[in-house]
Amino acid sequence: MDIITITKENLKNEHICCAISNKEDIQVVSKKSWIAERLDDGLVFKKGNVRGKCFIEYIPAEKAWGPIEAPGYMYIDCLWVSGQFKGQGNSSMLLEECIRDSKEKGMKGLVVLSSKKKMPFIADPKYFRHKGFKLADTAEPYFELLYLPFDNTAEIPKFKPSVKNTAIQEQGMVLYYTAQCPFTAKYAPLIEVVANENDIPFKSVKIETTAEAQNAPSPFTTYSLFYKGKFVTHEILSENKFLKIAKALSSE
Template identity: 65%
Template sequence: MELIRITHDNLETEHICCAIANNKDCQVLSKKAWLKERIDEGLVFLKGNVRGKCFIEYIPAEYAWAPISADGYMYIDCLWVSGQFKGHGYSTLLLDECVRDSKEKGKKGLVILSSKKKMGFLSDPKYMKYKGFETADTASPYFELMYLPFDKDADRPCFSSSVKETEHSGTQNGFTLYYTSQCPFTAKCVPLIEDMAKKRNVKFQAVHITTREQAQNAPVPFTTFSLFYNGQFLTHEIQSEQKFEKILAVKGL
């Protein structure tokens, strides 16, 4: 498969947003605007020459929108191959190119966010272990920071202290959502669930993380989407209306 790297020159024309085909969709526009500002920081978005979920996105860890300490590493935002593209070795192809590129740039290794067991929107821990990654650090309730060092003496990455705190003052009243524009799906889902809460007279605070500094000091490892209720972490999985309806029902709202 031919691999295409997104650049300033082809960003507007290339299909980059998972299953979203319409370039005028608010989700596509949001994601491309976010990417445009990251390319000059060293972000690489590498995709198969197809319209579908077959890509890897990575960035120098110093510029990652994640509360981690991993200087000298490359942070993988997302590695996603699914549907008809699974089972053809494309994940290996993309990851191998990331390794090659990162070594060429003198990086210490790779870092990626995972979980104790396979969960949506996080890398599959079984697959990452198969590829030589190991757990560098953990954060409640189930997050794992995995890494692949290129040298056995490389420093071990870790989560920042902000995610180790057990209480977060900004999440104590009703729902609090932290999110970024790194994933296109938040552009559509956040206003929908925010409106659902409003119609139920349920307190809902959406905190849109718009800078790298905010992301690197966030109270949660997954800054793309993390939902709290009355100070308790609920989920990192991006919510559809149906999923959020179930949460409201469980909370008696």
């Protein structure tokens, strides 16, 4: 399989959005717009020359959309290989390409947001540990920051102190999200509609800038739901899942 690097010139025509085939879909449009704005920040999106889930996305940590401190590191936003492309060494190929590229750019190493156990939408800890990544830091309730230094003298990355104990001051349900994942363009507005229809106190906060993301209240800026100030989940919810969670929380 050949690797294609997304550029401003080919972004419009390349398939980049996971399982979404329609390039006019709002999810695709939102994601491509987000990528276009990040390319000047050093964002790299590399994909197999296929239509499917086979890609890696990374960016210098100083420009990462996450509350971390990892100067000189490259931050992996997402490594996703699935479906017919899984089990063929494609994940390793993409990660090795990221390592090669990052070393050529003089980076100190790689860093990635993960979790204590495998969870949806977050890097698989078992896979990355198998590839040599080590634990750098933790944040409640289950987030882990993993890193792969290219030099053992490199400074260990860490979460910003503001997210060590994930919580916010606002009450009710509050959703923080970004356009980094295409699915949020569809599902974040949907649950806001459902909340209003069911008289559930709800507020959504779309993170629009790098600075906002780096000062977000959760390590996972793509999508984080809070209730009465406490973190609930990072999983992108359907309408039914949202209502189920809201009902459970309200009965506590």
